Amino acid sequence: MAAGVLQGVPVTTSDIDFWIGLPPGEHDRVLNCCHKIGVRLLTDHVVELEDGTLLNFAYQVDGLHGFEDELGRAKRMHWLSSSVPVLALGRLIKSKEAAGRPKDKVHLVIFDGP
DSSP states (O other), rough: HHHHHTTTTSSOOOOOEEEOOGGGGHHHHHHHHHHHHHOEESSSSSEOTTSSSSSEEEEEOSSSSOOHHHHHHOOOEETEEEEEEEHHHHHHHHHHHHHHOOOHHHHHHHOOOO
16 A cells, blocks of 8 residues: 555555565565564564665566566655655556455445545
8 A cells, every 4th residue: 555655545554555566486585685684583474674664576467567667667756765656546446446355345445435
């Protein structure tokens, strides 16, 4: 939901999702990089930064095209002194519709507004 927050969706999020352009079996490469910079490894997909921020690494996203295709569609946004690619709201909505988890259904209501 951090992508939504960056685009003005009035919601908070407990973690930041990063879509990684690697197959799921390659998560050790990402975790090794995280270990080298001193973050706390919690699971194969979640790390905790020094300030307590949780990063959740995703290796596939429901309802969307492949990583490279979606990266080409992504918006560039300013976040933590950097320019980062962010899924546009329409793509984020599409992924939440496809996932269909209870928390995604709640998020979709928030996207529609009051």
